Amino acid sequence: MKKTIGKSLALYPTPLVVVGAMIDKKPNYLLVGHLGIMGHDHVMISLASNHYTNRGIKENRALTINLVDRSMLKKADYVGSVSGYKIDKSNVFQYHIGITRTPIIDESPVVMECTVDDIYETSGFENYICKITAVHAEDNILNETGKLDYSLLKPVLFEMPTYQYLLTGNVIGQCLKLEK
Amino acid sequence: MKKTIGKSLALYPTPLVVVGAMIDKKPNYLLVGHLGIMGHDHVMISLASNHYTNRGIKENRALTINLVDRSMLKKADYVGSVSGYKIDKSNVFQYHIGITRTPIIDESPVVMECTVDDIYETSGFENYICKITAVHAEDNILNETGKLDYSLLKPVLFEMPTYQYLLTGNVIGQCLKLEK
Numbered sequence: 001m002k003k004t005i006g007k008s009l010a011l012y013p014t015p016l017v018v019v020g021a022m023i024d025k026k027p028n029y030l031l032v033g034h035l036g037i038m039g040h041d042h043v044m045i046s047l048a049s050n051h052y053t054n055r056g057i058k059e060n061r062a063l064t065i066n067l068v069d070r071s072m073l074k075k076a077d078y079v080g081s082v083s084g085y086k087i088d089k090s091n092v093f094q095y096h097i098g099i100t101r102t103p104i105i106d107e108s109p110v111v112m113e114c115t116v117d118d119i120y121e122t123s124g125f126e127n128y129i130c131k132i133t134a135v136h137a138e139d140n141i142l143n144e145t146g147k148l149d150y151s152l153l154k155p156v157l158f159e160m161p162t163y164q165y166l167l168t169g170n171v172i173g174q175c176l177k178l179e180k
Numbered sequence: 181m182k183k184t185i186g187k188s189l190a191l192y193p194t195p196l197v198v199v200g201a202m203i204d205k206k207p208n209y210l211l212v213g214h215l216g217i218m219g220h221d222h223v224m225i226s227l228a229s230n231h232y233t234n235r236g237i238k239e240n241r242a243l244t245i246n247l248v249d250r251s252m253l254k255k256a257d258y259v260g261s262v263s264g265y266k267i268d269k270s271n272v273f274q275y276h277i278g279i280t281r282t283p284i285i286d287e288s289p290v291v292m293e294c295t296v297d298d299i300y301e302t303s304g305f306e307n308y309i310c311k312i313t314a315v316h317a318e319d320n321i322l323n324e325t326g327k328l329d330y331s332l333l334k335p336v337l338f339e340m341p342t343y344q345y346l347l348t349g350n351v352i353g354q355c356l357k358l359e360k
Contacts, residue, residue, distance in 0.1 A: 002284075002291070003316070003317055006314070007312045007314065010317070012328075013337075014194070014217060015192065033217075034218070036191075036214070036217065036226070038302050039303060040304070077358045080356065122218050122221065124219060125218065125220070135188045136183070138182055139181060143342065156352070162327055164331070165355060166351050168337065168349050169337075169346055169350075172346065174343060176257060176260065
């Protein structure tokens, strides 16, 4: 029997990422769990309008999306806990600069370099509609055909109702090929 | 060492949902894995423009987002494998009609009733920007404070690179409260 629980955002868990952007020639980072996939060529990153990071993204129209695995979770949690207005986060991660002149976190298993195509505003939020320029992935999480294998990668996921981090679980089937 | 793997959509895994809509007074269903959260009051559902389901959503400006758990995965996979243009899917799930006159799947552990606020178009896709009207959840996946507990719910997740369904894994930490 179902209970009605108001207008909760219930569409979890979502992949947890660190968004990277350059501000005044230095990298800055922000932990983000509200995001999505639009069609086959765009991804969306949703940021409260008052974040420091937004300044860099808007100036350069570019950002990186760095997937978080368990080994980098403490640092990822840290960059989500302090603001770039007060604290210089440029030295938290090892990084190098990519094609789009944005910071690629070396510790992240998968990094998407993106350009910003559009900004869609909702109440108090800027939702960045991004085009993918290049994806960089660690060798050991690619399968023999060169595709990402999420059962090896096991990204950390986020859900807001209880503010928990969860691991990606086991594979339980193949899309459109389930036993009927 | 990272390898560059082109312009892959790498932002997985995503929650797997069945989108429900009414078409000609009958419910119709579609399996969706491309979606997202925008700010604190909107969710986004991304559908290829030629789906049958889109007709009903556009006529009624309303839809349901039915989260998929393991017990309903076979039926969910089925509604993703056949088109409403050819097959009547109205009897696949037990359902009842909600406040927004859209079908609430009884087998789904969490159902969000939404109205469509806007449609954002990307190449070949309609991305439905939705406002949440009401969320209905099974009693046994709520914690003592009435919040959704994803470690009990364990939604099925989707990733496109290898077309796999994955379970939600274990809790590994609390956001902003990790041991430093």
